[in-house]
Amino acid sequence: MSTLQVSIYRYNPETDSAPYMQEFQVDTKGRDLMVLDVLHLTKEQDSSMAYRRSCREGVCGSDGMNMNGKNGLACITPLSEVVKKNKLTLRPLPGLPVIRDLVVDMGIFYQQYERIQPYLQNDTPAPAIERLQSPEDRDKLDGLYECILCACCSTSCPSFWWNPDKFVGPAGLLQSYRFLADSRDEATRERLSELEDPFSVFRCRGIMNCVSVCPKGLNPTRAIGKIREMLLANAT
Amino acid sequence: MVTNITNLGRSGLSDWLIQRFSAVILALYTLFIVAYLLLNPGLDYATWNGLFAQTWMRIFSLLAFVSIAAHAWIGLWTVTTDYLKSTGIRLAVQSAIILAIFVFLVWGIQILWGA
Numbered sequence: 328m329s330t331l332q333v334s335i336y337r338y339n340p341e342t343d344s345a346p347y348m349q350e351f352q353v354d355t356k357g358r359d360l361m362v363l364d365v366l367h368l369t370k371e372q373d374s375s376m377a378y379r380r381s382c383r384e385g386v387c388g389s390d391g392m393n394m395n396g397k398n399g400l401a402c403i404t405p406l407s408e409v410v411k412k413n414k415l416t417l418r419p420l421p422g423l424p425v426i427r428d429l430v431v432d433m434g435i436f437y438q439q440y441e442r443i444q445p446y447l448q449n450d451t452p453a454p455a456i457e458r459l460q461s462p463e464d465r466d467k468l469d470g471l472y473e474c475i476l477c478a479c480c481s482t483s484c485p486s487f488w489w490n491p492d493k494f495v496g497p498a499g500l501l502q503s504y505r506f507l508a509d510s511r512d513e514a515t516r517e518r519l520s521e522l523e524d525p526f527s528v529f530r531c532r533g534i535m536n537c538v539s540v541c542p543k544g545l546n547p548t549r550a551i552g553k554i555r556e557m558l559l560a561n562a563t
Numbered sequence: 564m565v566t567n568i569t570n571l572g573r574s575g576l577s578d579w580l581i582q583r584f585s586a587v588i589l590a591l592y593t594l595f596i597v598a599y600l601l602l603n604p605g606l607d608y609a610t611w612n613g614l615f616a617q618t619w620m621r622i623f624s625l626l627a628f629v630s631i632a633a634h635a636w637i638g639l640w641t642v643t644t645d646y647l648k649s650t651g652i653r654l655a656v657q658s659a660i661i662l663a664i665f666v667f668l669v670w671g672i673q674i675l676w677g678a
Contacts, residue, residue, distance in 0.1 A: 489645040493565045524565040525641075529575030558576050 329357040331410065333369055335376065336418040338425050346425070348416075349373070355406065362394055362401040365415065378429035385542060388477030392429050393418040398479040398540040420482035422491065435491045436478045436498070442521075443495060443503035448514035464510035471505035471550065473543050474498060480537035480547055486530040493526035497537035497547030500528060504550035507557060519554075519561050528554050567644075569657045571636045578637045585630035592627035621675055628671040632664045 331353045338346035351369040363383055370376050378401075379389040385403035392401055395409045395416050409415065423431040449458065481487045481496035495503065503522065506512050522528045528551060537547040572578045603610060614620055639660045647653035 486645075523574050523576045525567055525570050525575035525578055525644075526565045527575070529579050530641075555576075555579065559580070562576055 329355045330413075331355050331365065331406070332414045333365060334414065334416045335366075335369060335429070336425075337376065337428055339375075339427050340425075349376075359405050359407045362392075362404045362406065362409065362415070362417070363390055365406065366401060366417070376429075377427045386475065388475035391420055391477040391479045391482075391542075393421055398483045400477060400479070400542045403542060420478055422482045422488040423478070431482075433478055436476075436481055436496070439481075439491070439495045439499040440476065440502060443499050443506070444514070444518065445502045445506065447506065447509065447512050448517075449511055450513060458511045460510055467508045467510070468505060470545055471501060471508065474501055474505075474545060475543060477542065479540045479542060483536040483540045484531075485534070485536075486532060490526055490530055493524075494530040495522075495527050497531075497551070500531070500554060501545060501547040501550045504554050507554065515557075516561070519558055522554060523558055523562070528558070569654070569661075570640045571633055581633050582637045585634040588626055588630040589634065592623065592630075595623070615675065624675055625672065628668055628675070632668045635664055636661060 333351040333353050334348045335351065336346060337343070337349045351372055353365055353368045355365070361383075363380055366376075366378055366380075370378075378392070380402065381387040381389040383390075383402040385400050388400065390401040391398060394401065394404060395411060395414075397409065398420060399409075401417075406415065417429065419425050419429045419431045423433060423436065426432050476498060478498060480501075481491075481498045484497055486494050487496040503518065507515055507518055512518075531548070531551045533548055533551075535548045538545075541547070567573070570578055572581055599614070600606065615624070640657060643653050643656050643660070647656060
């Protein structure tokens with residue numbers, strides 16, 4: 328039997344007084360489809376359903392959602408990885424306001440990203456060609472620059488759920504460390520002084536939900552540990 | 564810029580360091596007390612009193628009391644800022660926690676040095 332039981336979170340604030348779960352039967356024809364393919368099949372049954380998708384290959388980060396309780400990108404998550412007892416439950420990313428169905432308002436997530444000033448700061452006059460970096464210094468950015476800002480990590484983090492206005496969150500902190508670790512960046516001291524309060528970095532309790540869900544296999548917890556080390560080295 | 568005035572160290576970095584340092588002190592103190600109780604099965608009042616009459620034990624105990632006071636302040640402050648969203652309730656609970664910690668600390672010192 329290749330009929331999959333799919334349960335999808337539905338909410339249209341213009342017509343619904345409260346969110347509800349809609350049930351679908353999807354014929355997978357025995358194939359190990361990606362979750363995004365299943366969404367396309369359910370949309371054929373009910374075209375009023377809204378979700379975000381773009382590149383459908385794990386590069387753009389549009390289709391982050393909660394699949395059977397775990398955040399991830401629907402386009403690169405095969406059914407065999409998430410389906411239990413022939414049932415698939417899809418919900419929007421937790422902790423962010425729902426605009427409609429699986430589409431969430433990522434405003435506060437982007438605000439935290441903006442706050443860490445995600446760009447190179449260097450006031451030294453630029454050399455004629457480019458600012459060079461040794462291969463060793465370049466290696467320090469591996470595991471940091473690959474983030475696609477899909478928000479799977481930050482929205483799986485209870486500290487971000489409770490204080491999204493003050494705690495930068497794993498995605499923002501990974502990017503913060505990406506610039507702290509960059510040999511060409513000169514704003515290290517200013518960056519660190521913005522992070523030493525009890526919330527921005529230190530609300531991280533190290534439960535590593537971010538590491539467990541990151542679709543790119545990155546490790547925000549390690550980056551947060553490195554930021555703490557830099558803060559400590561700077562202040563003792 | 565995130566500001567805060569009711570946490571112990573005013574800075575997240577100092578709170579974080581104090582939390583870890585006090586945790587080590589408390590772990591050592593707990594290990595010591597448990598080991599002492601295991602090595603002295605027929606413990607009587609005179610021996611117990613004798614232990615706490617020594618200056619090093621009083622210093623160690625006071626260090627543990629101060630550590631638990633700081634540890635509790637930082638930990639419970641974090642809990643209140645996570646779960647209590649109403650400013651009035653949060654501030655009231657934080658005040659009550661800090662007051663209780665102060666009372667227990669003074670009381671502990673009195674027991675330790677008063678006998």
